[in-house]
Amino acid sequence: MEFSSISEKAAYLLGLIKGKNVDDEITVMAAELLHDIARTVDDMGRDIDDLADQVDDLDQELSFLADDYDEDDEDEDDDEDVYSMACPNCGEQIEFEESVLEDGVLTCPACGTPIEVGLADDDMED
Numbered sequence: 390m391e392f393s394s395i396s397e398k399a400a401y402l403l404g405l406i407k408g409k410n411v412d413d414e415i416t417v418m419a420a421e422l423l424h425d426i427a428r429t430v431d432d433m434g435r436d437i438d439d440l441a442d443q444v445d446d447l448d449q450e451l452s453f454l455a456d457d458y459d460e461d462d463e464d465e466d467d468d469e470d471v472y473s474m475a476c477p478n479c480g481e482q483i484e485f486e487e488s489v490l491e492d493g494v495l496t497c498p499a500c501g502t503p504i505e506v507g508l509a510d511d512d513m514e515d
Contacts, residue, residue, distance in 0.1 A: 399427035478502040 392398040403420040411417060470487045481499035485506070489495050495506045 394427075394431050396424065396427040396431045399424040472506075474504075474506070476500060476502060476504060478504075 390401070392401065399420070403424045406417055406420045471484055472487070472490070473482060473484045475482055476497040476499060479497060479500040479502070481497055483495065483497060483499075483504075485495055490507055493505060493507055495504045496502070497504060
């Protein structure tokens with residue numbers, strides 16, 4: 390005889406013991422306890438399967454989010470180049486975007502000195 394679960398096997402055993410009119414109280418209690426444990430194990434197995442499915446779903450959703458996040462980062466990186474230079478007056482390191490080069494003037498955020506900026510002729514050829 391084949392059983393599809395532990396609890397079916399334990400229920401069958403309990404039925405055999407009760408059907409034989411076993412008077413041994415310990416044997417009957419042990420069979421009932423075994424049956425209860427088997428049902429709990431089967432329930433836990435189903436719960437674990439459900440949790441595994443939920444984890445798989447979350448993993449897929451996070452994968453989609455990570456892909457979207459990576460695409461957003463790439464888009465932001467492609468917007469403008471960032472340049473860096475030291476202020477000739479105070480030495481503060483200043484970062485600025487390419488659009489500032491078109492204006493031609495940058496104000497140092499540390500000391501307020503206006504600084505002329507522009508690409509060298511070598512850079513303009515690119």
